[in-house]
Amino acid sequence: MTHALHVFERDVVFLRRIWKAVLLSAVVQPVMYLLGVGIGVGSLVDRGADSADLLGGVSYFAFYATALLATTPMFVGGQEALWPTLDGFMWSNSYRAMLATPISSRDVVIGQLFRYALRCVVTAAGVAVVLAIFDDTRSWGLGLAVLVGVLTGLAFAMPFAAWTATREGDSSFPAIIRFGIIPMFLFSGAFYPVSQLPDALEPVAWVTPLWHGVELCRGAVLGGLGGGMAALHVAVLLAYVVGGTAACMVTFERRLRT
Amino acid sequence: MVGAQDPVVARQLVKKFDDFVAVDQIDVHVAPGEAFGFLGPNGAGKTSTMRMIGCISPVSSGELRIFGLDPEADGRKIRARMGVVPQLDQLDNELTVMENLVIYGRYFDLSRRDARAKAAELLDFVQLTERADSKVEPLSGGQQRRVSIARSLINDPDLLLLDEPTTGLDPQARHVLWDRLYMLKERGATQIITTHFMDEAEQLCDRLVVMDAGKIVAEGSPQGLIAEHVRREVLEVRFGHGRNEEQVEKLDGIGGRIEALPDRLLIYADDGEAALSELHRREVVPESSLIRRSSLEDVFLKLTGRTLVE
Numbered sequence: 001m002t003h004a005l006h007v008f009e010r011d012v013v014f015l016r017r018i019w020k021a022v023l024l025s026a027v028v029q030p031v032m033y034l035l036g037v038g039i040g041v042g043s044l045v046d047r048g049a050d051s052a053d054l055l056g057g058v059s060y061f062a063f064y065a066t067a068l069l070a071t072t073p074m075f076v077g078g079q080e081a082l083w084p085t086l087d088g089f090m091w092s093n094s095y096r097a098m099l100a101t102p103i104s105s106r107d108v109v110i111g112q113l114f115r116y117a118l119r120c121v122v123t124a125a126g127v128a129v130v131l132a133i134f135d136d137t138r139s140w141g142l143g144l145a146v147l148v149g150v151l152t153g154l155a156f157a158m159p160f161a162a163w164t165a166t167r168e169g170d171s172s173f174p175a176i177i178r179f180g181i182i183p184m185f186l187f188s189g190a191f192y193p194v195s196q197l198p199d200a201l202e203p204v205a206w207v208t209p210l211w212h213g214v215e216l217c218r219g220a221v222l223g224g225l226g227g228g229m230a231a232l233h234v235a236v237l238l239a240y241v242v243g244g245t246a247a248c249m250v251t252f253e254r255r256l257r258t
Numbered sequence: 259m260v261g262a263q264d265p266v267v268a269r270q271l272v273k274k275f276d277d278f279v280a281v282d283q284i285d286v287h288v289a290p291g292e293a294f295g296f297l298g299p300n301g302a303g304k305t306s307t308m309r310m311i312g313c314i315s316p317v318s319s320g321e322l323r324i325f326g327l328d329p330e331a332d333g334r335k336i337r338a339r340m341g342v343v344p345q346l347d348q349l350d351n352e353l354t355v356m357e358n359l360v361i362y363g364r365y366f367d368l369s370r371r372d373a374r375a376k377a378a379e380l381l382d383f384v385q386l387t388e389r390a391d392s393k394v395e396p397l398s399g400g401q402q403r404r405v406s407i408a409r410s411l412i413n414d415p416d417l418l419l420l421d422e423p424t425t426g427l428d429p430q431a432r433h434v435l436w437d438r439l440y441m442l443k444e445r446g447a448t449q450i451i452t453t454h455f456m457d458e459a460e461q462l463c464d465r466l467v468v469m470d471a472g473k474i475v476a477e478g479s480p481q482g483l484i485a486e487h488v489r490r491e492v493l494e495v496r497f498g499h500g501r502n503e504e505q506v507e508k509l510d511g512i513g514g515r516i517e518a519l520p521d522r523l524l525i526y527a528d529d530g531e532a533a534l535s536e537l538h539r540r541e542v543v544p545e546s547s548l549i550r551r552s553s554l555e556d557v558f559l560k561l562t563g564r565t566l567v568e
């Protein structure tokens with residue numbers, strides 16, 4: 001474990017230099033979405049007679065803004081597990097350099113898990129600070145939602161990292177973003193309840209990690225989520241994190257010890 | 259004499275990638291304090307061997323003991339006592355030179371304070387103190403390689419692995435590097451060096467093996483190998499392209515062995531001057547001629563029929 005922490009330390013040293021940029025981009029993007037979608041679209045949606053019913057009794061702004069607590073770490077955690085992670089295998093070869101020391105491939109995996117988590121914490125916290133400004137979303141639950149955001153980010157980052165460890169180049173990465181992340185962003189209940197999806201598509205949303213993250217964040221900030229459902233959402237996210245980590249253990253070892 | 263705790267003992271060591279045999283049943287023994295070399299052309303299997311010794315590449319078959327330990331069971335323990343300079347620098351481009359060293363020290367469980375002190379000392383040793391806060395990227399190739407060497411020394415290794423330490427460097431940078439490696443050797447560090455430069459092997463190695471196509475084809479000290487396999491001097495003569503081969507029959511009886519390369523003939527002789535006189539006496543007049551001492555390059559040529567650097 002101390003070895004994994006040493007691996008993580010490398011990222012802390014790096015992040016200490018660039019944390020302002022990370023935080024800024026973490027905040028700027030969600031704020032744009034908030035203004036553009038939350039307020040702009042929200043002013044239309046809230047005029048619908050039964051919209052409040054469909055949204056569970058909250059404003060569209062609150063409904064959408066709370067989802068950003070999960071979607072933003074998804075983008076950040078997912079991206080971090082693609083290019084910057086491949087760099088450790090083939091451009092700077094920093095993982096290979098680690099393997100020449102007492103560090104093992106397992107230590108590298110756990111160190112990267114901490115690294116993704118740190119990015120997600122910075123990002124989710126940035127979003128939470130912005131949401132605390134608005135009456136509709138100001139809540140102590142924002143703290144809990146940051147943790148959920150981290151869990152959601154890791155649910156993407158760990159499986160992605162396992163995939164990255166098998167790649168000899170980055171050619172598949174844009175497709176992962178375009179056909180994996182973006183559709184999930186659009187169809188996992190961030191912009192509207194998944195009950196609005198065609199019936200055939202609804203179960204698809206249920207298996208995506210993002211939907212569980214979004215539901216949890218919304219519940220944490222706005223309430224209205226039962227304990228049983230909350231436990232189920234957490235369990236699904238954890239399953240992605242644990243499964244992804246286990247896969248990383250295999251693919252990192254295979255890649256680094258040939 | 260092979261000691262139980264010696265840095266490296268390998269018997270019938272094999273590395274396979276699928277069906278391809280990269281390292282083919284080699285026997286190697288490196289004694290404490292020795293500077294040991296693997297000399298061979300590209301693809302000989304030097305890096306594959308180094309990676310097995312470095313405990314990052316599983317042995318396919320045969321036996322390997324590092325400090326008397328099994329790499330499979332005690333890899334972590336072994337790596338803690340080793341310093342590795344890989345063939346391609348694996349420095350962290352996001353970090354400064356100093357941070358590269360300190361973070362690496364942390365991987366070896368040094369405290370932050372000790373790592374910083376050691377890093378400063380090592381940067382001084384490789385003459386890069388004034389670049390401590392620079393990023394790695396703007397440094398020259400030679401400077402980056404020196405950072406790699408400094409980094410590999412952060413844990414005071416008992417065994418230092420250097421994979422082609424000067425490949426890609428200009429002559430001046432090479433000499434700076436050799437000088438530092440020589441100082442390390444004087445301090446008693448055991449070194450294993452791979453190279454495809456015969457002059458580097460002659461300068462740095464007490465003992466070496468010549469490797470070709472995964473096999474060891476000769477073993478000894480640089481001087482011993484030269485004495486064993488070739489005459490003391492070489493007379494190099496050029497008759498113009500395509501006309502070298504046809505001269506060979508006229509040279510019968512001159513020197514020892516004659517090697518015909520496309521661009522020149524190599525005549526091995528104990529006395530190159532006398533061999534050249536004999537050429538002139540027979541009225542065989544080359545376009546140019548040169549007498550030099552025999553080198554490991556000539557040993558390699560004799561053993562494999564090929565030159566080290568294509």
Ligand SMILES: Nc1ncnc2c1ncn2[C@@H]1O[C@H](COP(=O)(O)OP(=O)(O)O)[C@@H](O)[C@H]1O
Pocket residue numbers: 258275278279280298299300301302303304305306307
């Ligand atoms: N990971 C690998 N997979 C398949 N073949 C490899 C791998 N690494 C090295 N080889 C092959 O093994 C042979 C020896 O390579 P290497 O040990 O790098 O030689 P050297 O360091 O002497 O140039 C080469 O033919 C190389 O192509």
Ligand SMILES: [Mg+2]
Pocket residue numbers: 304305306345421422
């Ligand atoms: Mg090599």
